[in-house]
Amino acid sequence: MSDSSLLELSRWQFAITALYHFLFVPLTLGLSVLVAIMESVFVMTGRTVWRDMTRFWGTLFGINFAMGVATGITMEFQFGTNWAYYSHYVGDIFGVPLAIEGLMAFFLEATFIGLFFFGWDRLSRVQHLAVAWLVAIGSNLSALWILIANGWMQNPVGAHFNPDTMRMELTSIGEVIFNPVAQSKFVHTVSAGYVTGAMFVLSISAWFILKGRHLEFARRSATVAVSFGLAAALSVVVLGDESGYTANQHQKMKIAAMESMWHTEPAPAPFVVFGVPDVKNRTTHAEVKVPWMLGLIATRSTDQEVQGIYELVAIAHERIVAGIPAYTALRALRADSHNTAARATLEAHASDLGYALLLRRYVADPAMATPAQIDQAAWDTVPSVGWLFWSFRLMVAMGFFFILLFGWGFWLATRRDCDGQRGFLRIALWSLPLPWLAAELGWVVAEHGRQPWAIEGVLPTFLAVSPIPASSVATSLAGFVLFYTTLAVVDVMLLRKYIRLGPKPSAAVGEP
Amino acid sequence: MEHAMPIDFATLKVVWWLLLGVLLTGFAIMDGFDLGAAIMLPFVGRTDAERRVAINTVGPVWEGNQVWLILGGGAIFAAWPALYAASFSGFYLAMLLVLAALILRPVGFKFRSKMPGPTWRSTWDWLLFTGGLVPSLVFGVAMGNLLEGVPFGFDSELRAHYEFGLFDLLNPFALVCGLVSVAMLATHGARYLALKADGLVAARAASLSRWTALAWLVLFAVAGVWLARSGFGLRIASGALSGAAPDPLAKTVLPDPGAWLANYQHWPLARLLPGAGLVAPLVLALVPRARAQVALFLCSAVGVAGVIGTMGVSLFPFLMPSSSEPSSSLTLWDASSSARTLWIMLLATVLFLPIVLAYTTWVYRVLRGRVTAAHVEANPDSTY
Numbered sequence: 001m002s003d004s005s006l007l008e009l010s011r012w013q014f015a016i017t018a019l020y021h022f023l024f025v026p027l028t029l030g031l032s033v034l035v036a037i038m039e040s041v042f043v044m045t046g047r048t049v050w051r052d053m054t055r056f057w058g059t060l061f062g063i064n065f066a067m068g069v070a071t072g073i074t075m076e077f078q079f080g081t082n083w084a085y086y087s088h089y090v091g092d093i094f095g096v097p098l099a100i101e102g103l104m105a106f107f108l109e110a111t112f113i114g115l116f117f118f119g120w121d122r123l124s125r126v127q128h129l130a131v132a133w134l135v136a137i138g139s140n141l142s143a144l145w146i147l148i149a150n151g152w153m154q155n156p157v158g159a160h161f162n163p164d165t166m167r168m169e170l171t172s173i174g175e176v177i178f179n180p181v182a183q184s185k186f187v188h189t190v191s192a193g194y195v196t197g198a199m200f201v202l203s204i205s206a207w208f209i210l211k212g213r214h215l216e217f218a219r220r221s222a223t224v225a226v227s228f229g230l231a232a233a234l235s236v237v238v239l240g241d242e243s244g245y246t247a248n249q250h251q252k253m254k255i256a257a258m259e260s261m262w263h264t265e266p267a268p269a270p271f272v273v274f275g276v277p278d279v280k281n282r283t284t285h286a287e288v289k290v291p292w293m294l295g296l297i298a299t300r301s302t303d304q305e306v307q308g309i310y311e312l313v314a315i316a317h318e319r320i321v322a323g324i325p326a327y328t329a330l331r332a333l334r335a336d337s338h339n340t341a342a343r344a345t346l347e348a349h350a351s352d353l354g355y356a357l358l359l360r361r362y363v364a365d366p367a368m369a370t371p372a373q374i375d376q377a378a379w380d381t382v383p384s385v386g387w388l389f390w391s392f393r394l395m396v397a398m399g400f401f402f403i404l405l406f407g408w409g410f411w412l413a414t415r416r417d418c419d420g421q422r423g424f425l426r427i428a429l430w431s432l433p434l435p436w437l438a439a440e441l442g443w444v445v446a447e448h449g450r451q452p453w454a455i456e457g458v459l460p461t462f463l464a465v466s467p468i469p470a471s472s473v474a475t476s477l478a479g480f481v482l483f484y485t486t487l488a489v490v491d492v493m494l495l496r497k498y499i500r501l502g503p504k505p506s507a508a509v510g511e512p
Numbered sequence: 513m514e515h516a517m518p519i520d521f522a523t524l525k526v527v528w529w530l531l532l533g534v535l536l537t538g539f540a541i542m543d544g545f546d547l548g549a550a551i552m553l554p555f556v557g558r559t560d561a562e563r564r565v566a567i568n569t570v571g572p573v574w575e576g577n578q579v580w581l582i583l584g585g586g587a588i589f590a591a592w593p594a595l596y597a598a599s600f601s602g603f604y605l606a607m608l609l610v611l612a613a614l615i616l617r618p619v620g621f622k623f624r625s626k627m628p629g630p631t632w633r634s635t636w637d638w639l640l641f642t643g644g645l646v647p648s649l650v651f652g653v654a655m656g657n658l659l660e661g662v663p664f665g666f667d668s669e670l671r672a673h674y675e676f677g678l679f680d681l682l683n684p685f686a687l688v689c690g691l692v693s694v695a696m697l698a699t700h701g702a703r704y705l706a707l708k709a710d711g712l713v714a715a716r717a718a719s720l721s722r723w724t725a726l727a728w729l730v731l732f733a734v735a736g737v738w739l740a741r742s743g744f745g746l747r748i749a750s751g752a753l754s755g756a757a758p759d760p761l762a763k764t765v766l767p768d769p770g771a772w773l774a775n776y777q778h779w780p781l782a783r784l785l786p787g788a789g790l791v792a793p794l795v796l797a798l799v800p801r802a803r804a805q806v807a808l809f810l811c812s813a814v815g816v817a818g819v820i821g822t823m824g825v826s827l828f829p830f831l832m833p834s835s836s837e838p839s840s841s842l843t844l845w846d847a848s849s850s851a852r853t854l855w856i857m858l859l860a861t862v863l864f865l866p867i868v869l870a871y872t873t874w875v876y877r878v879l880r881g882r883v884t885a886a887h888v889e890a891n892p893d894s895t896y
Contacts, residue, residue, distance in 0.1 A: 066622035069575065070615040076585045080600025081607050085671055087600070091593025092849040099590040099857060102583035103864040110579045111868075114572030115875055118895070122878050162850070164757040166670045167593070169850040334668045466601035467673055476608045483612060487619055494626050 006470040007462050010082045013477045015447075017074050019440050020484050024068035026439050029143060029190055030197015031061040032109075032136035034228060036129075038221075043129045048505075053221055054132070056503035057201060060495060062117055067491050069110070071484065082473065086454050086464035092169045093159045093176060094149055101145030109138025143193070144186050151182025154446070155250040156455050161350050163333045163343070168458060181250055184242040185446070191236035192442065195402050196435035198229030202409065203432035204499055206425040215419070217503050222428075226409035233402035240399060241297055251456060253316075253381055254449035255298055256309045258388045260284040263308040268295025273393075277385045282309070309382055316355065317378035323356030325349050327366045354458040361462055383451045391441040391448075398438040405431060517855045522754035522845075524854040528591045529824070529844045531861060535587055537820045539580035541700070541813045546574040548701015550617070550644025551694070553637055556705055556716040561885050563637055564625060564896065566717075568883045569708035571621060571896040576872060578614070590857050594760060594847040595831050598672050599654075602664055605678040606650050613646035625896045644701070645694065652693025655823050656686030656735075659772060660744055661835030666760055675836055685742070688735050695728035696819055699796060703812045707805040710884040725796035725812075732789055732819065739826070745771030746833050746841060758846045765838035772826040782825045788818025 035058050042050035076098065079087050087095075112134045119128060152159075158175030159168045170176070202225035208218035255261075260277035261269070262284065271293035276285040298306045326349035332342035346353070358377040359366035369377075405428065412421055450456060454464040519527070549570050557563030570577075588596045600607055616639050624636035660683070663675040702721035706714050751763030768774075776783050792815025796808060827833065832842040848854060888895050 063622060063626075066618040069578070070618040073578075073582065073614050074611055076582050077600060077607060077611060079589065080585070080596045081604055082601070084597040084601035087589060087597035088594055088670055088672075091589050091596060092853045095586065095590030095593055095596070095849070096853060096857060099583065099586035100860050100864075102579060102586040103860055103868065106582055107576065107579045107864075107868045108871075111573075111576035111872055111875055113575055115878060118568075118572035119878060121891075162757065165759055165850070170853045170856070173852075173856050331668075466597075466604070467671065468601055468604050472604050475605070479608065479612065483615065487615070490619070490623060494623060497626070 003462075003470075006468070006473060007465050009470055009473040009477055010465045011461065013082060013473060013480060014078060016477070017071065017078060017480055017484070018447075019443065020480075020488070021068070021071040021075055022439060022443060023436060023488070024064050024071060025143070026189075026193035026196035026435065027064045027200055028061070028068045028139050029193025030195065030232075031057060031064065031200065032132075032139045032197075033194065034197050034201055034224060035061055036132040036136040037224060037228070039129050039132045043125050049216055049220060052217060052503045052505055053224075056217070057221070058116065058132075059498055060200075062113070063491060063494050063498065065113060067487065070487065074480070082466050082468075083454070083464050084466035086459065089167045089459050089464070090156075090159075090455055092167060093156075094152060096170065096173065097145045097149040097152070097176070101142055101149075105138050105141035105145055107138075109135050109142060112138065140190055143190055147186040147189055148177055148179065148182040150446075151179045151185050152176055153453075153455050154185075154450060155179055155181040155246075156458050161346075161353060161458075163330055163346055164337060166334065168455075180246045181243075184239060184246045188236060188239040188243050189442075191232050191239055192435065192439050194232030195229060195236055196439065198225045198232055198406065199402070199428075199431060199435045201225035202229060202406075203429050206428040207499075208502065209419055210422065210425050210429065214502050217505075219419070222409065223413045226406050226413050229402070230406035230410045233399070233406050237396075237399045237403065240396070245298060245300060251449065252307050253309070253312045254383065254388070254445075256307060256312055257383045257385045257449060258392045258445060259294060259306075260385050260389045261294075261306065261308045262310055264305050264311045265294075265308065267299075267305045268292040268302045269298070269306040270294060271297070275389070277389045279385050309385075313378050313381060316381040317374065319352045319355040320358060320374050320377055322349055323352035323354065324359075324366050324369070326353040327356040331365075351457075354453075354455075354460070357463055358452065358460050361460070380452050383449050388445055388449050391444040395438045395441040395445065398434050398441075401431075402435070402438075517851060519855065519858075520755060521851040521854075524851055524858065525754065525844050525848050527858060528848060528854050529828075531858075532588065532592065533821065533824050535580065535584045536824075537817045539584050540697070540816045540820050542577040542580050543574070544648075544697045544816055545701045545704035546570045546577050546617075547644040547648050548697040548699065549705055550640045550701070551648065551698045552702050552705060552717060552720060553644070554641050555720060556702070556709070556713050557637075560630070560633060561889060562713050563633075564888045565709050565711075565713045565883050565885050566705055567621065567624065567640070568888055568895045569705060572879055573875070574617070574621060576875070578617070581614070587857070587861075591849055591854060592831065592842075592847050593849055594670070594758070595842050598664060598842060599832055601672065602662060602674045602676075603654055603657075603681065606654065606681055610647045610650045613643045613650075616640070616643035621896055625892070644697075648694045648697045649690040652690035653681055653686045655693070656689030657681050657683075658827065658832060659689070659739060659823075660685060660742075661746065661833040661838075661841075663836035664832075664834050665837030665840040668761070670760065685735070685738055688731060688738065692728065692731045692735055692819065695724050695731055696793075696816060699724040699728050699793065700809075700812045700816055703796070703805075703809045707809045708883055710882045714882070721812075722797050725793040728815070729790060729793040729797060732786075732793070736786060740770070740773055743767075743769040745769050745774075746830060746838050747771050747774075748829070748843065752829075752843055752845045754845050756845070757850075758848050760840055760842055760846045762846060763839060763843070765834075765841050767838060775825050775828050779825075785818045785821035785825055788814050789822050790818075791815075792818060 035054055038050055038057065039054040042054055112131045115131045116135055119131060157179050158170060158172035160171050162169045201221050205218040205222035205225060208214045259272055260275055262282050270289035270291045273288045273290055275287040278285055294306055295302060326346050329342040329345035332339050333346060356366045358380055359369045359373060362373040362376065363369045408424060412424060452460050454461040549566060553563060553566050557566045620636050620640040620643055624633055664672055666672055699721050702717040702724060705717035706721060709717060745768045746765050747768035749764045749766045792811050795811055829843045829845060830841055831844055831847055834841045
């Protein structure tokens with residue numbers, strides 16, 4: 001099999017294993033906090049129904065958590081197994097948040113989760129509550145460090161290229177941690193997790209109420225879910241808007257592709273609510289536009305332009321041309337590290353080195369590239385417009401739907417009128433899969449929109465891949481799909497079983 | 513914090529080599545007993561209740577223990593990126609086997625006792641056994657291959673190439689190393705079961721551990737003799753300056769049969785490590801039915817640390833020797849990340865590792881005492 005099939009298979013494997021992993025992560029994020037909130041109420045009020053809630057939702061949390069851990073190990077190892085050149089090229093920076101995640105966050109949640117399940121009889125109420133919160137805090141801190149790592153892929157700050165080691169190296173850990181892209185992604189992603197947790201609790205509670213089972217338990221669970229869910233749904237949209245703003249500062253091409261905006265529009269740019277992107281002819285048909293809206297979201301102004309794809313490709317073209325001398329100088333330096341002229345040339349053009357690497361897809365030595373190849377490489381910087389356009393719109397539509405649904409539920413809950421509203425309960429039940437769908441689409445936008453880069457502007461994806469036989473990756477990809485699907489089926493089966501069993505009302509709890 | 517680096521680059525590399533050893537030893541001791549207990553599971557437990565006792569000794573703690581592996585992976589990524597890239601991709605299918613086995617464990621522990629059927633449960637028992645056996649074997653096989661040297665090299669842009677597949681890894685010497693690892697972790701897991709389980713399960717574990725310890729002793733000795741008589745070994749002829757910017761191509765390495773034993777000549781104290789790797793299993797094989805279960809568990813932990821340490825000291829300063837292009841070998845002078853990254857990672861480790869050790873200790877204190885069949889039977893909901 002050829003190199004391109006190696007690349008395609010490796011990308012598919014990463015995408016599939018990452019999307020699988022993210023079936024479990026948002027529920028872990030949301031449910032860990034919801035369970036800790038429920039246990040807090042139990043400890044404060046001493047009412048046993050809250051302990052039943054903690055235990056019931058905690059059991060479901062545990063089943064889901066096991067799958068999150070199982071699929072997470074793959075993610076930690078996969079950079080090395082499948083993206084070896086990536087690991088070499090940026091490990092100096094990218095490895096740091098991953099390692100700190102293990103030290104600071106994952107140890108915390110994984111060590112205490114055992115006590116959460118096994119420690120009911122061995123801990124005082126307050127101690128057990130502390131354990132529940134430590135698990136929740138650990139999960140959320142874990143997300144912080146992973147998104148710092150991911151944010152750096154989108155906006156590689158605090159680093160420079162070192163020709164002597166042939167890789168990117170850290171210049172400022174502060175810039176990496178406080179990367180605005182990482183911070184806005186973190187809050188957006190965590191909020192999405194809270195929406196998922198809230199929807200999970202709401203949907204299952206709605207099912208109990210519809211069946212007339214465990215009413216006391218289900219009403220309280222639903223009330224917690226709609227309150228928490230409404231706050232989370234509002235923040236996920238507001239902070240998603242923040243993500244859009246920061247993306248426009250650092251990944252203009254991603255925004256242009258999401259909007260299928262082929263040409264720069266006069267400021268303030270309109271938002272395309274509907275349209276049919278036509279990649280072949282580089283245009284968008286049947287557009288329905290809302291004036292001003294994109295300009296406001298992306299630039300927070302009425303006078304700045306949002307650049308279109310053609311204009312951004314022209315910029316990429318310039319940067320490729322500017323990067324070629326940097327690459328040539330790098331080759332000279334690798335042959336003779338004392339070549340001071342080459343070192344000076346590389347320093348001067350280092351920021352465009354990554355763009356010259358785009359040419360490696362077509363030619364071994366970028367200095368030999370033809371104008372047609374440079375043109376082709378410049379157009380390679382456009383990610384898949386159709387995928388981004390539709391994924392983004394579906395995700396946003398669901399985001400607004402969550403606000404409406406939780407808002408409706410919250411209004412009903414304040415009037416203590418959930419039980420009679422069978423329409424609401426049915427919609428709440430059937431909305432169960434939507435937060436997962438929205439979250440997965442969000443990752444499609446974020447990561448497909450990063451293409452063709454593994455590290456935006458620094459390292460193209462096709463260079464990052466491990467030089468292993470495509471057949472090995474085909475084997476592992478097939479193995480993952482089979483294995484993960486089996487486990488996911490078992491996981492859902494167990495969740496169903498424990499949901500159907502329902503909460504076990506405990507006898508009045510004695511003092512621990 | 514990042515501007516003041518009171519330690520020079522060469523020292524940082526050595527510190528991170530030691531920390532790599534600490535992390536791998538932490539993994540082998542902590543997650544090692546989980547893996548070993550899983551290997552012993554079908555043999556120490558004949559009935560479902562007995563197996564649940566065995567599973568519940570590790571049930572509350574294996575998740576935390578496994579983080580030693582995750583952290584090991586992350587720390588190698590951050591501190592030794594070239595090693596992370598070359599070893600994980602070079603051992604591709606072997607790593608995927610390990611991954612598959614490790615994925616089985618979380619779900620195995622969590623799912624097994626959630627359904628009542630005997631077929632369901634015994635299927636998961638064998639999957640858990642596999643989940644313990646495969647990583648133990650593969651890690652040992654990988655270590656054996658490192659001692660033999662792995663056929664790989666780099667081009668001038670430090671892009672790696674390899675000339676081996678999964679089955680090349682399974683050569684006789686490496687398989688012996690794999691079996692050392694299996695026998696060692698099985699012993700360690702059995703000592704843990706003898707300490708934490710109850711009744712028949714603990715008794716069977718204690719008596720089985722004497723046989724696995726004997727196997728560990730014999731196999732480790734065989735591997736040592738084999739290593740001494742083999743032609744394995746490399747030596748840095750020039751380049752690879754300890755304080756230089758890490759570039760694996762900036763040195764010349766020559767074959768030097770027997771070089772893997774040279775460090776024990778330079779530093780006689782280092783002989784304590786293989787010594788511990790031999791004496792610990794000897795003690796465990798000889799001491800019958802001792803009462804001091806904690807002391808025996810610690811003895812096996814010391815033995816595990818001795819074996820891992822032997823690995824590190826034998827190869828020093830190499831991390832991943834290349835048999836086909838020796839000068840492309842990764843050593844501790846040319847495979848590390850930058851001085852700044854090593855320094856920041858050191859600060860993070862010094863800050864967080866003691867906290868991790870403190871709360872881990874607290875958790876084990878809360879969970880102290882044996883897991884009894886009576887407790888497991890009485891609490892089907894809060895146990896596995």
